[in-house]
Amino acid sequence: MAAVTAHQTTQKTLGTANAAGGAGSTAAAGETDAAAADHLAAFDAAVAADERIEPRDWMPDAYRATLIRQMAQHAHSEIIGMQPEANWITRAPSLRRKAILMAKVQDEAGHGLYLYSAAETLGTSREELLDKLHAGRQRYSSIFNYPTLTWADVGAIGWLVDGAAITNQVPLCRCSYGPYARAMVRICKEESFHQRQGYELLLALSRGTEAQHAMAQDAVNRWWWPSLMMFGPPDDASSHSEQSMAWKIKRHSNDELRRRFVDICVPQAEALGLELPDPDIRWNEELGGHDFGAIDWSEFQEVLKGNGPCNEQRITQRRRAHEEGAWVRDAAAAYAAKHAPAQTSPRTPASASASAPTSASAQHVEETA
Amino acid sequence: MSSSTDWPLWEVFVRSRRGLSHTHAGSLHAPDAEMALRNARDLYTRRSEGVSIWVIPSTAITASSPDEKDSFFEPAGDKPYRHPTFYEIPDGVKHL
Ligand SMILES: [Fe+2]
Ligand SMILES: [Fe+2]
Numbered sequence: 126m127a128a129v130t131a132h133q134t135t136q137k138t139l140g141t142a143n144a145a146g147g148a149g150s151t152a153a154a155g156e157t158d159a160a161a162a163d164h165l166a167a168f169d170a171a172v173a174a175d176e177r178i179e180p181r182d183w184m185p186d187a188y189r190a191t192l193i194r195q196m197a198q199h200a201h202s203e204i205i206g207m208q209p210e211a212n213w214i215t216r217a218p219s220l221r222r223k224a225i226l227m228a229k230v231q232d233e234a235g236h237g238l239y240l241y242s243a244a245e246t247l248g249t250s251r252e253e254l255l256d257k258l259h260a261g262r263q264r265y266s267s268i269f270n271y272p273t274l275t276w277a278d279v280g281a282i283g284w285l286v287d288g289a290a291i292t293n294q295v296p297l298c299r300c301s302y303g304p305y306a307r308a309m310v311r312i313c314k315e316e317s318f319h320q321r322q323g324y325e326l327l328l329a330l331s332r333g334t335e336a337q338h339a340m341a342q343d344a345v346n347r348w349w350w351p352s353l354m355m356f357g358p359p360d361d362a363s364s365h366s367e368q369s370m371a372w373k374i375k376r377h378s379n380d381e382l383r384r385r386f387v388d389i390c391v392p393q394a395e396a397l398g399l400e401l402p403d404p405d406i407r408w409n410e411e412l413g414g415h416d417f418g419a420i421d422w423s424e425f426q427e428v429l430k431g432n433g434p435c436n437e438q439r440i441t442q443r444r445r446a447h448e449e450g451a452w453v454r455d456a457a458a459a460y461a462a463k464h465a466p467a468q469t470s471p472r473t474p475a476s477a478s479a480s481a482p483t484s485a486s487a488q489h490v491e492e493t494a
Numbered sequence: 495m496s497s498s499t500d501w502p503l504w505e506v507f508v509r510s511r512r513g514l515s516h517t518h519a520g521s522l523h524a525p526d527a528e529m530a531l532r533n534a535r536d537l538y539t540r541r542s543e544g545v546s547i548w549v550i551p552s553t554a555i556t557a558s559s560p561d562e563k564d565s566f567f568e569p570a571g572d573k574p575y576r577h578p579t580f581y582e583i584p585d586g587v588k589h590l
Contacts, residue, residue: 461525
């Protein structure tokens with residue numbers, strides 16, 4: 126996330142938001158129509174050539190707004206998503222499983238932070254994003270409004286929910302907005318462990334006692350359909366899809382990704398010795414993929430409206446965590462203010478910044494050192 | 495600063511192993527350099543991705559502007575003779 130590029134000397138005093146909007150703001154005031162057209166042409170050409178748009182490049186306002194909305198929702202999903210699984214940390218059946226689950230939940234916090242940082246390069250702030258989440262003005266993925274009733278749910282989430290997320294996210298690694306794409310590269314690398322630990326957990330239960338097998342099957346029964354809904358409404362009802370595809374924020378349609386996910390899961394379920402709760406799943410020779418049953422979109426709409434089993438609990442818990450952490454943030458800020466003079470320069474000796482990064486170098490370095 | 499204001503933004507640079515340069519990894523919020531380093535460790539090196547970390551206040555970075563990228567980098571554009579491939583050497587001449 127090259128949030129660094131949101132800052133430049135001439136605009137340093139303006140803060141992230143204004144600096145990031147700087148390129149766009151040149152389009153205001155005295156700029157001629159011709160110059161505006163030039164900017165748009167350069168943007169369109171970059172997108173068409175599969176180049177990445179970087180924070181201080183000119184971009185259409187609607188592109189910026191769409192990205193902020195999508196990245197904010199994505200970041201919120203990562204941190205709200207910590208809750209259903211964290212429920213089981215204290216009750217994990219072994220120290221091994223407990224360590225794994227803590228690492229997984231910690232990763233999700235990390236994913237949230239990568240994405241908030243990436244979103245901030247567009248001129249919004251962390252504070253604004255969290256406020257909007259807490260006020261219910263920005264969404265998070267509906268999947269996290271379902272409860273984790275048994276230990277097997279931890280496995281089903283890893284396999285199906287992280288699995289669906291991966292299917293969604295791999296194409297986002299090629300998203301036209303550079304900081305988002307780079308965050309996704311890092312996230313996708315980490316997601317693979319999430320999915321595998323869930324699958325392994327389910328496999329252990331499936332091959333265990335009769336009761337354990339039944340618990341695994343029950344979890345899959347409950348998580349399967351909500352996981353399919355994670356890909357969003359069907360293509361003919363999806364309002365944002367077309368423009369996002371044109372901007373190369375999105376690379377595949379909702380239905381396309383959903384079908385891909387079903388095709389991946391069918392043999393994986395077989396190897397688990399568990400059934401997917403859909404009698405209509407069958408191979409379609411002609412399509413070279415699986416047919417599957419109709420999704421109950423009314424359930425999706427209800428959860429979206431706030432009427433899912435855990436909507437209230439999730440957002441209440443999030444607000445409470447934020448409020449209860451306020452004194453820590455205040456104390457750290459007060460400490461920093463008190464010791465301020467010592468902290469204006471980096472801790473490392475001067476040579477560290479000898480090759481101080483310009484936006485050029487910052488934009489070209491990869492996420493993964 | 496109160497809890498209603500974001501902590502400052504820091505850019506994080508990570509050296510993945512000895513012998514390599516520090517590379518930009520991302521950014522984070524922290525109240526001071528000390529905490530920025532600790533947060534950077536937890537955020538960007540959970541899988542041993544680094545042996546050394548730099549954190550730099552984002553506001554301390556001076557960046558060239560994308561708008562002037564053509565004119566700013568133009569001086570290098572017409573100097574192909576800075577590349578070894580510019581020169582024609584007869585076939586068979588070795589170690590050159
Ligand atoms: Fe994640
Ligand atoms: Fe995950």
